[in-house]
Amino acid sequence: MLSCRDEVLQLTDELVRVESVVNTPGEIDVARALHQKLASLPYFQKNPERLLLSRTVNDERERYNVLAFVEGTKAPASNRTVILMGHIDTVGIEDYGHLKERACSPSALMKALHQETLPPLVKQQLESGDWHFGRGVLDMKSGVASHVYLLSYYAEHPDELTGNLVLLAECDEEDSSHGVLSGLKDLKHWKETYGLEYIALINSDFVAPLYEGDENRYIYKGTIGKLLPSFFITGAETHVGSCFEGLDPNFLAAELTRQISYNPELCDEALGEIPVPPVSLKQTDLKPSYTVQTALSAYVYYNFFTVSWSPKEVLDMLKKQAEIAFANALACLDSRYRQYRERCGESYHPLPWKPRVMIYEEMNRQLREEHGDRFEQHMKAFKAQLLLDESLDTRMFAARVVEEEWSWMKDKSPAIILFYSSLYSPAIDLAGKDERERELLQALEEAVAAVQPHYAYPIVTKNFFPYICDMSMVSLRDDEAGIRAVSDNNPGWGTKHYVHYQDIRDLNVPAINVGPYGYDAHKKYERMEIAFSTEIVPEVTNLVIRKLIGEK
Known part of the structure; x- marks a missing residue:
């Protein structure tokens, strides 16, 4: 097992302390902070062209994605590439009321919450010391922190990878997906420039109980779609x-x-x-x-x-x-x-x-x-x-x-x-339709089996992530007639709203979601379970990476 709990938790807090509410200048701040952190690594000082602070396109707002690329040097060399994806924006903080100024400071918020009258479960988890509170700790800066930890590790140890690792930390997931839709163009450019073969994508959005008393921790092999x-x-x-x-x-x-x-x-x-x-x-x-x-x-x-x-x-x-x-x-x-x-x-x-x-x-x-x-x-x-x-x-x-x-x-x-009248987010699944899907399914199955003995609660795989997420924008099974039903029936298409779905077709990568576990995303008691989020998530993710691009 990785010894990464403290480092992932620290990275989480660094990201959370940058207030990055969607559609505010905070999205710029968090992207620049993450870019600066990665730019300090020797690997990216030596290879600055492999680190991007990339402004979104066809967007009314100024905001940025962060992309980073580590090339494995372990023999035999391969162009096989795994993408790590996660969003760096959050929903607003108005729901925190008089605690609003502490919403993005986990330590200060948790100290203040000890003085509040809390629901029984929230109180119990706060007092246990096993849970971490704050806007974005669950949705989904701890997931991004896990990815950043792994990317940083392989930036120091590229000799442990036969293939390549790419990070896409995207903005605007909470509104209109400008981030991932712009990121597709950068991923396509790197694919053409470096000859990358994208074989899998690992998203790290939050997971939560599906019903009262549910103790399962879920990993998803796809995501639901959404229409409006x-x-x-x-x-x-x-x-x-x-x-x-x-x-x-x-x-x-x-x-x-x-x-x-x-x-x-x-x-x-x-x-x-x-x-x-x-x-x-x-x-x-x-x-x-x-x-x-x-x-x-x-x-x-x-x-x-x-x-x-x-x-x-x-x-x-x-x-x-x-x-x-x-x-x-x-x-x-x-x-x-x-x-x-x-x-x-x-x-x-x-x-x-x-x-x-x-x-x-x-x-x-x-x-x-x-x-x-x-x-x-x-x-x-x-x-x-x-x-x-x-x-x-x-x-x-x-x-x-x-x-x-x-x-x-x-x-x-x-x-x-x-x-x-809004964005169409396609559903995607991982049903073993081709060799890439079968490899990813097997890697995930083996990773969960290896990690489960080290964790007290069941780790369960399901097919469809039950909330909206940017995984929808990395693979597309709809034919042209399906997309025309969207474009021909959106009165703002081509003016207020437009999606270049061909970019999604061009990427078309199998995807899974291995994300932090917790409660109350988008609510004032947003919190994550520290052990699963900072230990199990990076461990499962790392085992999948090693199975796909780390073994000879």
Whole structure:
């Protein structure tokens, strides 16, 4: 076993002390700090071209990745290369409240927490001394610290590797994956420059219990995918005093959320594993201010995890769900209208609306056919102007584009328009489809078997990392039709949002996740178990490296 606990913990604290909240200048600070640390190593002083502080591309913000490359010198020489990947940004620290100033100082935070009233488990783990607290200790600076420790070791001992080791410490994992998507270009450049053959990638994002009382420590052989299906909902405006003369889009939105959120029928399944169902991430109308008129439109979007379904399949099934929701909402409204008229002693006449659901590309195609170049030039200018509004993220940008296109529709009867408004993160798996996958699977199996006797809790491998992570951006199984379903149905594609999926195809490397273990990532009691995170994680990672590029 490696004797690395103290060093990995120290590296973790060094990284945590640099506040690096996503979309803030802290992302620059942490990248520069890590780059400076690696630049101090004799290996990179001798080979400075193998260490990069690389600015992201096609990004509205200035921020950087850190990449480093160690060439093994053990005979027989090989171009086989293992990538170590981890993100150096974190979520915000506002949730720490009055402890906010200590959030990025583990020792000071833990000292302060001893004076707080804590949940029983948090209190127990804090007092044990076996857990480490602070923003980013779990998600995922201890994982990066493990990678940095191993890279630094092999920078001093390249004669122990027949192949090569590359580190990608990327920014912006917590928002839009600009870091990894830019890093793909640097990895491709090194591949071409040095003739590297990327055979495996080891990510080190956090792992956590999957249910109450779960004592397993998980290693993942792939990751779930994620889509953000979004719905622009139009109604028929009316004065609230004549509410049944209109159709409130918020009423439709509520029924749509009831139909989609937490619906187990919308859970994908592959390799015996099932991700959680969709859940609403935003629901709002687009009314700019108070009036006594009902809203003209509403906007909702949902998290949607995949393990086998394509973006096109998801669109098709959600169109059906929207049609069901629309019909149910109208049936409910009609029933309530009938009851109201009966109570008033007045005659009832059926309400006029019918379910109407369109996928964005269908509406866009119809508008281009009806209005031709005039529509296309208008929308080009509209998007260019909209880009000037820096307050709009990709999701609201897409909604505003759909809203503007809807204004060109000749038939403005109530409708639901379905589209994508954010990054598509593809699902990946490790099923032994080729020799690289089989080698990685075997190396991982042997590493876990070797380490398990030295650790008290079960180390269990599963197929799909259950949270969003940048592993999604290192391999792609979707065909061109699958990607077109994303690009053709994202109203911000090519302006506010764009992903060069060919870069992912060009890398297409098998990946696993061996990461720190803990609780409450993204919460104020974020903490990691020290033993697993600083001893077991680097040990398993190192054994996989040695199996793949260290043995003759």
